[in-house]
Amino acid sequence: MSGTLITKNITAAYGSARVLSGVSIAAKAGAITCILGANGSGKTSLIRAILGLLPVIEGEVSLDGEALGGLYPHARIARGVGCVPEGRKLFPKMTVEENLRVGAYLVKDNSIVVKRLDKVYATFPRLAERKQQFTGTMSGGEQAMVSIGRALMSEPRILLIDEPSLGLSPALVRDSFAIIREINTSGISVLLVEQNVRQTLAIADYGYVISQGTVVAQGTSAELLNDEEMKKAYFGVH
Amino acid sequence: MAILFEYFFNGAVLGIMYALVAVGFTLFFGVLDVIKFSHGDVLTLGAFSGLVAFLALQLTGLDLPVIGLVIVLVAACIVTGLVGAAIGQFFVIPMRNSSAFNILLMTLMIGTAIREAIRLFYPTGANPKAFPALLPNSPVEIGGVFLRLDSLILLALGFAIVFLTHWLIRHTKLGLAIRAVAQDGDTAQVMGIPFKQTVLATFALGSMLAGIAGVMHGIYYSEINFGVGLLLGIIGFSAAVLGGLGSIWGAIIGGFAFAALQTIWVVLFPDASGYRDVFAFAAIIVAMTIFPTGIIAERYSERV
Numbered sequence: 001m002s003g004t005l006i007t008k009n010i011t012a013a014y015g016s017a018r019v020l021s022g023v024s025i026a027a028k029a030g031a032i033t034c035i036l037g038a039n040g041s042g043k044t045s046l047i048r049a050i051l052g053l054l055p056v057i058e059g060e061v062s063l064d065g066e067a068l069g070g071l072y073p074h075a076r077i078a079r080g081v082g083c084v085p086e087g088r089k090l091f092p093k094m095t096v097e098e099n100l101r102v103g104a105y106l107v108k109d110n111s112i113v114v115k116r117l118d119k120v121y122a123t124f125p126r127l128a129e130r131k132q133q134f135t136g137t138m139s140g141g142e143q144a145m146v147s148i149g150r151a152l153m154s155e156p157r158i159l160l161i162d163e164p165s166l167g168l169s170p171a172l173v174r175d176s177f178a179i180i181r182e183i184n185t186s187g188i189s190v191l192l193v194e195q196n197v198r199q200t201l202a203i204a205d206y207g208y209v210i211s212q213g214t215v216v217a218q219g220t221s222a223e224l225l226n227d228e229e230m231k232k233a234y235f236g237v238h
Numbered sequence: 239m240a241i242l243f244e245y246f247f248n249g250a251v252l253g254i255m256y257a258l259v260a261v262g263f264t265l266f267f268g269v270l271d272v273i274k275f276s277h278g279d280v281l282t283l284g285a286f287s288g289l290v291a292f293l294a295l296q297l298t299g300l301d302l303p304v305i306g307l308v309i310v311l312v313a314a315c316i317v318t319g320l321v322g323a324a325i326g327q328f329f330v331i332p333m334r335n336s337s338a339f340n341i342l343l344m345t346l347m348i349g350t351a352i353r354e355a356i357r358l359f360y361p362t363g364a365n366p367k368a369f370p371a372l373l374p375n376s377p378v379e380i381g382g383v384f385l386r387l388d389s390l391i392l393l394a395l396g397f398a399i400v401f402l403t404h405w406l407i408r409h410t411k412l413g414l415a416i417r418a419v420a421q422d423g424d425t426a427q428v429m430g431i432p433f434k435q436t437v438l439a440t441f442a443l444g445s446m447l448a449g450i451a452g453v454m455h456g457i458y459y460s461e462i463n464f465g466v467g468l469l470l471g472i473i474g475f476s477a478a479v480l481g482g483l484g485s486i487w488g489a490i491i492g493g494f495a496f497a498a499l500q501t502i503w504v505v506l507f508p509d510a511s512g513y514r515d516v517f518a519f520a521a522i523i524v525a526m527t528i529f530p531t532g533i534i535a536e537r538y539s540e541r542v
Contacts, residue, residue, distance in 0.1 A: 051427075072432065073427035073433070074428075078430060091426075
């Protein structure tokens, strides 16, 4: 089983504003690992650093032992990292199918792309009906499907999912989490970034809590779920 | 009536040339949000490269009309494509996080350097140069109107290039990458699209269109000079802004709109035809106050 993503002591900054200081996490192969934290705690910065969008000043990122540091984002995707960005970030003026094809941009052989398209359409039959629709005109739930489908098109070893619940109704959030679990069951490791503590810990195997750019707690879901102090301090859940 | 049709036809030939230049501006703005003011002088460079290629071809003694045009166009495209990509690689991309004014000023200076280099290094570069008649310019009669055959071919060539560009952007993998980068650069990268290569390819593509426009302009007026790109660059930029920067169809419409304005002036005041640019630019100023975001506002258009 592959798909182990490790960050070692990552420090990153926007200009002089330090957003991550010495963050070390391990997303184990085949598991769902979650990063919890309030708004502005550095969760999205961590994802951006892993993807190569935010330059890392210090520390290392590696996937299955291979260092990703210094690589362009597209080269990291080529090595097996997949991404469902925060807010889904679809290309609104492209059709569903074009969005999915962008996800498989690094695949040279069109027959493989077509196979993967069929696979995504089988997972999300609703998208098959709307292949030619511009994604900018779709509902939030449908956009979430496109964003997940697009990430699957590169057949990643590990999928980084940033706030899938953002802007979705409770029912759609439940659906999204069920899909994430399914993806994980199919053999893809998942690194899930969320604010939604209970639902996230319900599907995650292991979690980290980030605050002000550092890891302040970690443990199995059961451990974190019972960590009342942690919950009070960072999420105000009683 | 016949004379009006002739004016209309000549306006269309100019319009397609302006459109080609404007599409370049719109492509650069689309992928990187930059205004590349060296674009007009890259066009001049294309026209001169075509001329040099023609002179070299003459030295070999080959004189095949169709091949001549193809070689001139290919030479112009190679030089402008390489120079356009080089400007992107060495100047625009390293500066992409600085202020838009810096990039504007920098590309303006690069354009000036190119223009002056042509003037100084091309033999007697300050004088206009005769551009070879690469197309037969015999008159053809269409319904009682006499048109120049070369202009007809230029118009058809221009439309073919525009449609080819549109097809490339809409239906090829490179086009998919260009559109993805234009809509959201960061997300395009994390989907596996190589950002820098895509931007450079876009710069090369847009610059080739200017090179083609430069050759067309040379054939149409039978001469070129080192400063031809200055006015064409400003016209192309105006056309792109008028059409709504970022939209390809907007740029094309803008190009034809500018030529239409010039033509209207010439039709109304044939004795004062020298003022056609004054009128056209004044009309653009008025149009910008009415449509501040261009005819096709980005909200309604597909970016690139």
